[in-house]
Amino acid sequence: MxxxxxxxxxxxxxxxxxxxxxxxxxxxxxxxxxxxxxxxxxxxxxxxxxxxxxxxxxxxxxxxxxxxxxxxxxxxxxxxxxxxxxxxxxxxxxxxxxxxxxxxxxxxxxxxxxxxxxxxxxxxxxxxxxxxxxxxxxxxxxxxxxxxxxxxxxxxxxxxxxxxxxxxxxxxxxxxxxxxxxxxxxxxxxxxxxxxxxxxxxxxxxxxxxxxxxxxxxxxxxxxxxxxxxxxxxDVMVEAYHTEDAEYVFAAYGTSGRICKSAVDELRDRGIKAGLIRPITISPFPYNAFKNLDDTRVKYIIDVEMAIPAQMIEDVKMGVEGKIPIETVLSSGGNIIRTSDIIQKTEALVKEG
Amino acid sequence: MRTSLLVAGFGGQGIMMIGKLIGECVFEEGINVTFLPFYGPEQRGGTASCTVIQSDKPIGSPVSEELDVLCVMNQPSLEKFLGRIKQGGVLITNSSLVDIHSVERKDIKIIEVDADRLAYQIGSKKIANIIIFAAYMAIAKTVPIEKVKAIALTKLGKKPELVPMNRAAFDAGVQIAIASQC
CATH class of the missing domain: 3.40.50.970 (Thiamin diphosphate (ThDP)-binding fold, Pyr/PP domains)
Structure with a gap:
């Protein structure tokens, strides 16, 4: 084609x-x-x-x-x-x-x-x-x-x-x-x-x-x-990217999702086990993709959205059922999410341990 | 290998056309590419910019905080975006409207193209953007320049009366780029 x-x-x-x-x-x-x-x-x-x-x-x-x-x-x-x-x-x-x-x-x-x-x-x-x-x-x-x-x-x-x-x-x-x-x-x-x-x-x-x-x-x-x-x-559609061994999992959709995908690659190059859950349908929402995350391995979920306050985070919380802490990287007003902000936030969480 | 280019100027200077043409040429060469425009609610006179990302991998972010190349068509754009050029990056200016005396950076290569004046000499101020486009493609060397010319003239063929002028503008841009690299 x-x-x-x-x-x-x-x-x-x-x-x-x-x-x-x-x-x-x-x-x-x-x-x-x-x-x-x-x-x-x-x-x-x-x-x-x-x-x-x-x-x-x-x-x-x-x-x-x-x-x-x-x-x-x-x-x-x-x-x-x-x-x-x-x-x-x-x-x-x-x-x-x-x-x-x-x-x-x-x-x-x-x-x-x-x-x-x-x-x-x-x-x-x-x-x-x-x-x-x-x-x-x-x-x-x-x-x-x-x-x-x-x-x-x-x-x-x-x-x-x-x-x-x-x-x-x-x-x-x-x-x-x-x-x-x-x-x-x-x-x-x-x-x-x-x-x-x-x-x-x-x-x-x-x-x-x-x-x-x-x-x-x-x-x-x-x-x-x-x-x-x-x-x-x-009919739930979702992309899971490198989630199988991830310790830091991004939740992001649309353009934020594709930006997170390159952030995952960059973080993995730096030795940080990052992954991404990218909903493709937000109704029906892929709750199970979050529910099935291993909470003994995943240290943080980082919700990344071009919306302040965050909105999808409510569905992410429903999926996670309180088992994994959730952090955010957000922008709004027409500002695109910066890859460096995502990476800095993740590295800061890694340092905290 | 990922390279990022930002083109900026006044609305009406053909900023989007520069970015789109670059995108088209790179696409025809089989390289992953995105073009993302940015403009305000003004139809004319406001600031317009666009980002073109080229990569051998799938492209995540369609914008870039650090630029490999910045093309500026007016002074406010230079002031706004100069700091975002990477070390060793390239600045291409429309020197008819952009004064680089205040630029203190020694870590970038600057190529001045007197695009508005040249365009006027060729016959229309409207083709200044084609001169800048050709200069960029000649410097970037990602696509053979004859192929670029063929693609561009086809894309610009909707206004046949402008084709001879566009051709002259293209050649002028390439010449300046070649001269600047001697």
Whole structure:
């Protein structure tokens, strides 16, 4: 397969098209503007539709409409824009409509800055809207992974009848690096559940994002809970790097994860047994990767995030169950984690003994 | 072997184009490479920079605290990033706009390229970045310069009317680089 040198947001957009996405609605916000820009050119060429909505709220509801009509649809935005879309994401989850939401994370809260960060961990993994729903949420560490996960996201969305979230930090969205793109998929026929009127089918479908009665709503919640439960058994994705003999284990995802990976190599060159657990799905979270660490060997877990205060650390704590002390190396505001900070912190812990 | 390059200047000087072209050429040579842009909310006039990392191993951090090469297109960028060049590293300046009299470091190699003035002489101030790009590639020697030229002119081919000027700019940059190494 041929490699090309491509920008993060554009590679994600192109992959979505190859995965069968034929509808995109969005509203501009840095640092993800390259995605709608790319879609505006590329989607019409394959018979798809691009809409720049009048707002984030309009855009996400257009995705709801397209998904309800059986089209693979997506939207993308960045942190404050995702907050605006969160009501619509909840409706997508409530109505169980396959779709992809991409959040190219920037610094927050509020306006924050337009620079990359990992401040939306909680939002992306636990509460992307009201009502206590869940999504599978991917956090790619390289552009190749972002491409592969975008492809997979549509498969999972269709499989589960549920929105999927891809949450690359802004560095992954902006970076250019070599990638191999997947093949074009055949566009599936309009699914039987789609709300497209009678047509030739002799029946109409009704899609709604809530129950008509208390009993019906509880049934909807219970069925969704079963799905979420299945994810925790079957769909957890995590990379364990040199953890087999590690005494100092980093917990990091996305760009922080790849930076930690080179820190592991550097520390091992200096004779320090470092390792990395890098979640690729943060929902479902790889609790077992942390639970299974040997607490007689691992001296510290070092949680590395571009978010202050740390967020993923809450899940790491749940996995570790108090058996191993946790330290942090953090940055925010758009400042990238410095490899030297990670190394200094680890060396200081080694000295302490 | 990992090398890091930072290119910096005003928004509008074609900083990103320099980094992207370098990335493209290095990629075509089969070397691992990342390009990471950094810019503020301003469309013009603010500071823009980008980092290009090249390595024979998979690239972890797409930025680098210590730089092998720094290319600066304006004075504020020199002041901001000078301290980050490694011992024995290289500083390439757009000497039309950058004054290096205040640089006290003796442990780095400095290459001055009068890029804006040369670009103006060739016919357009817009091609100053191509002169700097060519100078860098000629100094770095990671990719054969004829191959670089072919890749760059193809990438810049979207504006055919600028191709002759881009070619002249490229040659001028290479010449300066060669002269600076004599």
């Amino acid at each position: 041929e490699q090309i040198f491509m920008k993060g947001c554009e590679a994600i957009a192109e992959t979505a098209i190859r995965a069968g996405c034929r509808f995109f609605a969005g509203y501009p916000i840095t640092p993800q503007n390259e995605m709608p820009e790319y879609m505006s050119r590329a989607l019409p060429r394959v018979g798809g539709t691009f809409v720049q909505g009048e707002s984030e709220v309009a855009s996400v509801n257009m995705v709801y409409g397209a998904a309800a009509a059986g089209t693979l649809a997506m939207t993308s935005s960045s942190s404050p824009g995702i907050s605006l879309k969160s009501e619509g994401i909840s409706h997508l989850a409530g109505a169980r409509l396959p779709s992809l939401i991409v959040n190219v994370m920037r610094a927050g809260p509020g306006m924050g800055t337009i620079q990359p960060a990992q401040n939306d961990y909680f939002q992306a993994s636990k509460a992307s809207g009201h009502g206590g729903f869940r999504t599978i949420t991917f956090v790619p560490g390289t552009l190749q992974e972002a491409v592969d996960l975008t492809y997979l996201a549509f498969e999972y969305a269709v499989r589960d009848h549920n929105p999927v979230i891809l949450a690359p930090d802004g560095f992954i969205g902006a970076i250019m690096e070599p990638v191999t793109l997947p093949d074009f998929k055949e566009i599936p026929e309009t699914p039987d559940w789609a709300a497209i009127g009678y047509g030739k089918r002799g029946h109409i479908n009704l899609i709604k994002s809530g129950g008509a009665t208390e009993a019906e709503q509880q049934e909807i919640n219970e069925s969704a809970a079963k799905l979420y439960e299945r994810w925790t058994r079957e």
